[in-house]
Amino acid sequence: MCGAPDQDTLPALEVSAGEAVVHGCVVRDGEPLPGAYVRLLGESGDFTAEVQSSATGYFRFYAAGGDWTLRTLYRGGSVDTKVTAQHGQVVEAKVVVPA
Amino acid sequence: MSRADVLVDADWAEAHLDDPEIVFVEVDEDVSAYDGGHIRNAVRLDWTKELQQPEARDLIDRDAFSALMSDKGISNDHAVVLYGGNNNWFAAYAYWQFKYYGHENVQLLDGGRKKWELDGRELVKDVPSRDKTDYQAKEADPSIRAFRDEVVTSIGQKNLVDVRSPDEFSGKIKAPAHLPQEQSQRAGHIPSAINIPWSKAAADDGTFRSDDELAKLYGDQGFDDSRSTIAYCRIGERSSHTWFVLHELLGKQDVKNYDGSWAEYGSLVGVPIQKDV
Structure with missing residues (x-):
């Protein structure tokens, strides 16, 4: 995780059988990066959802199972991170933004 | 305009x-x-x-x-x-x-x-x-807002543009992937609707694509210019984005936003629903 959980804005982490949770944090130079735009892209590159990383760099998606790309936009560029999710499971991803 | x-x-x-x-x-x-x-x-x-x-x-x-x-x-x-x-x-x-x-x-x-x-x-x-x-x-102005009865009678008659993500359209999930999966009673889409996600109209930075790119996008996905159009999503916001593209940027005539959207339609009793999964 990326420091203190962002409990102000998100419900407790639960995953039901019909969904997969993809969550994690965005870091730069080992520090959480707030305010980055994390886009969840499907296998064909299609956009599915977007969130902004919290004050602690945290992000969370409730997705379907499958192979996903996290495209993270920040001031100065973007970076892609691959992740595979399965229904009923939580998968943690770490997005490292170039310093 | x-x-x-x-x-x-x-x-x-x-x-x-x-x-x-x-x-x-x-x-x-x-x-x-x-x-x-x-x-x-x-x-x-x-x-x-x-x-x-x-x-x-x-x-x-x-x-x-x-x-x-x-x-x-x-x-x-x-x-x-x-x-x-x-x-x-x-x-x-x-x-x-x-x-x-x-x-x-x-x-x-x-x-x-x-x-x-x-x-x-x-x-x-x-x-x-x-x-x-x-x-x-x-x-x-009733010319830009659709209600459920009009939506039901428009099945197979008008362009019904479902602007949600492909997984919401197919019925795999019920809400956008940044939200917990709840909301409507049933998953799927309105029969005869075409799935043109709102996101295809925008670049990564959120700006709208060019008029030429937008015209090609809808043409390629089976949008019929001879028909009236109703756009919907889950609660009416993403479909407002597409309503803006179709009505305001591309100047298409008779385009309505169905703000009841899937949260309403997917909970109605007795309406047809198509599910692809």
Whole structure:
């Protein structure tokens, strides 16, 4: 995780059988990066959802199972991170933004 | 109507922040985003508490819209520039509502909050003080809003454009992937609907694609220009984004936003639903 959980804005982490949770944090130079735009892209590159990383760099998606790309936009560029999710499971991803 | 009439870019906006004839208005899904910093002189509209009725699931009525605008210091003559997070979903929803109540001069800031932030442009925490006005909303314009009965009778007759993600359209999930999976009773889509996700109309930075790219996008996906059109999503915001593209940018005729959208349709008793999974 990326420091203190962002409990102000998100419900407790639960995953039901019909969904997969993809969550994690965005870091730069080992520090959480707030305010980055994390886009969840499907296998064909299609956009599915977007969130902004919290004050602690945290992000969370409730997705379907499958192979996903996290495209993270920040001031100065973007970076892609691959992740595979399965229904009923939580998968943690770490997005490292170039310093 | 041209793109320049309904859309402004960030450079133009930055040069007009102090123009007394213009009111910048921020509308976010996360209504607290404004508190963390907003475009200078922008006022906030809270879509959950101000643009919708507190009890019934409906838009605020004409009198309430007049009172809201008056309280915000927006007059009938002001040019309104709307922007927000989530690629302008909720700003587009507000834009559609401004048009619904007949506001003449309203535009979207291309790219919204995201592009503004990624550009590193100024955000401030000072809340502007504006004098109250005497706003008079016009009669609601039924030509841009669809209700459920019209949607049901439009199956196979009109372009029904489902702008949700492919997994929501197929019935694999019921809500966008940044939200917990709840809401409607059933998953799937309205029979005969075509799935053209709103996101295909925007670049990564949230700006709208060019008119040529947009025209090709809808043409390639089976959009029939000879038919009237109803756009829907889950609760009417993403479909406002597509309504803006079809009606305001591409100038297509008879395009309605179904703001009841899947949260309503997917809970109705006795209507047909198609599920692909």
